[in-house]
Amino acid sequence: MPASTPIASTKSAALSRVIDSIPKGYHKYTAGTVAPEKAERMIRRLHQRHAIGATPAQRITRKQHKRANAILCTYSPAASGVVHWLMLFTEGELDSAELLRDVTDKSRLNWLGYELVRHPTRGATSWTWRRPKTEMAEHYTLLRDSLGKHHYGVVADHLQRIANQPGFHGVREQSWLLCQFARKYGYAGELPYLFYLQKIGHGDKLLLPDQI
Numbered sequence: 001m002p003a004s005t006p007i008a009s010t011k012s013a014a015l016s017r018v019i020d021s022i023p024k025g026y027h028k029y030t031a032g033t034v035a036p037e038k039a040e041r042m043i044r045r046l047h048q049r050h051a052i053g054a055t056p057a058q059r060i061t062r063k064q065h066k067r068a069n070a071i072l073c074t075y076s077p078a079a080s081g082v083v084h085w086l087m088l089f090t091e092g093e094l095d096s097a098e099l100l101r102d103v104t105d106k107s108r109l110n111w112l113g114y115e116l117v118r119h120p121t122r123g124a125t126s127w128t129w130r131r132p133k134t135e136m137a138e139h140y141t142l143l144r145d146s147l148g149k150h151h152y153g154v155v156a157d158h159l160q161r162i163a164n165q166p167g168f169h170g171v172r173e174q175s176w177l178l179c180q181f182a183r184k185y186g187y188a189g190e191l192p193y194l195f196y197l198q199k200i201g202h203g204d205k206l207l208l209p210d211q212i
Helices: 011-024 036-050 056-064 133-148 152-163 169-184
Strands: 004-007 028-034 070-075 083-089 114-121 124-130 204-207
Touching: 004 070, 011 070, 011 083, 011 114, 011 124, 028 036, 036 070, 036 083, 114 169, 124 169, 133 152, 133 169, 152 169
Parallel strands: none
Antiparallel strands: 004 204, 028 083, 070 083, 114 124
16 A cells, blocks of 8 residues: 555545544644745655554554654645635654644634634534634624624525535534524524534545655
8 A cells, every 4th residue: 555645626625634634643733834836845845754644554663652643634725825724633653753733731722714623522622613702703703794784695605605605513503693683683584404524535635755
């Protein structure tokens, strides 16, 4: 199996890679941005430094030798001129120094406009994404203004845009609260359907040199 790393083509895929990886022990992180024309060179350099494209067997071997494993999550919005990246690490010795934070820190991980939070499910605790409080405050302000002016077409459009955002558990809960807010203050139109985010792939594989 050749070394590789997935390159996400959607925000949902990039965010899913993060919450799919944390339960596997990848809970330390560092993040940044890079210009698109420099992204592939950066990814190959990160593989040389941290083995982000290591195969499952290589990851087992690294763990046995108390070396940290690492994965890379990337996303580039269309016409944005920037690639957002986030590396997640397991416990263990780093092959190259990095200043890392932990997803359990009081200061939450914010990435691609969402914040990472825990939520209880079936007697256990898992991870999800939700909108930051500042963004939610803006949604309530815009809805309140449109409802007060009886601009129900604007309300409908706004609720649909909210519903089109990635359907993670935390985001859906917030979307439902916004819909109920609109209903409570006079919106009688049809509420948008809030889709659950199904299990999705993390992106197309970028093959990497097998040098770890």
